[in-house]
Amino acid sequence: MSMPTEQLYTWQRGTNVPFKTRVSMGKVVDARPLFMFGFNPDVQNVEETVWDHGGVYAYPTSAIPMTISSSSAGTNAVVSIVGLGAGYVEQTEIITLNGQTPVTTAKSYLRINGMSALTGTVADSIYLGAGVVTDGIPATVYARIINGNNRSEMGLYTVPAGYELYLDRGNVSHGSDSSNAFITARLMFRLTGLLFQTAAKVALNNKFVDFVFDYPVLLPAGSDLETRAICSKAQSNAVSTSFQGMLVKTEI
Secondary structure (H helix, E strand, O other), X not given: OOOOOOOOEEOOOOOEEOHHHHHHHOOOOOEEEEEEEEEEEEEOOOOEEOEOOOOOOXXXXXXXXXXXXXXXXXXXXXXXXXXXXXXXXXXXXEEEOEOOEOEEEEEEEOEEEEEEEEEOOOOOOXXXXXXXXXXXXXXXXXXXXXXXXXXXXXXEEEOOOOEEEEEEEEEEEEEOOOOOOOEEEEEEEEOOOOOOEEEEEEEEOOOEEEEEEEEEEEEOXXXXXXXXXXXXXXXXXXXXXXXXXXXXXXOO
């Protein structure tokens, strides 16, 4: 499947709109933009995924129902879940929370690509996961919303069925303390059924590094994309990441 032809779209007023803007506007058939952002406030000397819950992200091995709950009894937010079901089929769901009491999703999920609070009150954190729930926190966490953000901050993504992802940019940034600790970060991908591979790797200290792929990296449906980082010292360091590209529908 080839990418849509790059061209300009002319508004009725005669204004030329760049191709990527047209994609964001929904003016390009069978294509849509992707932007993911992740943040990990506590990267130490063990490699972790750059996401807001910390640790190396654990992917479900099959599509499963999940529970959503909060670490605070005062949370009654309405939350939107974006994920993939069996066969990597894209699906969404909206759930109203009941404080620390877990609410089970109506759908089963193989992957979670994001979660956001739409309305209501978010007190402390919201957790989506599986296993025994203790004080509103499940044994295995697949997404988290920290109070004040109103959305998950996950430096990972899985390409849904029926699409190809053309990855053209990624970045990572590090905020260091006075002891000059440095971060080694990796942008990684995994094709369905295979091992993770490193697409880009950098070491940085209190810096921002941009990865620009002039020839976009093609990731087919079912591919996992993730940023991981490790600190040179056993101390807390904040790391953020983002990556972007274009999702293009594949021919059937």
